Amino acid sequence: MSEINPNNEFDDFRTPRDLFLSFDDRFNFDLDVAASDENALCPNYFTEDQDGLKQKWFGSVWCNPPYSNVEPWLTKGLAELEVKNCKYVVFLLNVDTSTRWFQELVLPFVSELNLVRGRLSFTGPHVIENAVNPKASMVAVFDQSVGDNRNTMRLLNCIDRGGMSTGMQTRLPNLY
Numbered sequence: 001m002s003e004i005n006p007n008n009e010f011d012d013f014r015t016p017r018d019l020f021l022s023f024d025d026r027f028n029f030d031l032d033v034a035a036s037d038e039n040a041l042c043p044n045y046f047t048e049d050q051d052g053l054k055q056k057w058f059g060s061v062w063c064n065p066p067y068s069n070v071e072p073w074l075t076k077g078l079a080e081l082e083v084k085n086c087k088y089v090v091f092l093l094n095v096d097t098s099t100r101w102f103q104e105l106v107l108p109f110v111s112e113l114n115l116v117r118g119r120l121s122f123t124g125p126h127v128i129e130n131a132v133n134p135k136a137s138m139v140a141v142f143d144q145s146v147g148d149n150r151n152t153m154r155l156l157n158c159i160d161r162g163g164m165s166t167g168m169q170t171r172l173p174n175l176y
Helices: 017-027 071-082 100-106
Strands: 059-063 086-094 112-116 137-143 155-159 165-171
Touching (some): 017 086
Parallel strands (some): 059 086
Antiparallel strands (some): 155 165
């Protein structure tokens, strides 16, 4: 099998619908902040031309950011939570724990981290047929406690590609 985007030319991939719906059932998303007319998953969404990084986010937010540059999206989401514009911001990300963005923007602030078992198959206009995502994926959930010093990850969960728990779940003690 080949990689989904071997030359890193495009960042326009639709989130697998079953994965999105499993989290939408919990968070009832109001806004998709990194979408296109073709891949939006919420009635309210921002396209590349609208630039979700320059817009005010609200409610419960879904974000499948451009994987070539996730850091500004994480920074924006954390800022929107801190000023209480959003109740939740949920990100679909590559599992890449060695990166600065994971160490500085995810790990210290995430309230729930869901590791996706296996590799996700994305859809979209730039997907190569029978291609697979070259990296594992995770769904990181952030809530309004992001500005509190007491915020720590409360749940580490392994989910299947549809977003359902595999039963490998760890509730972490609040250390503060």
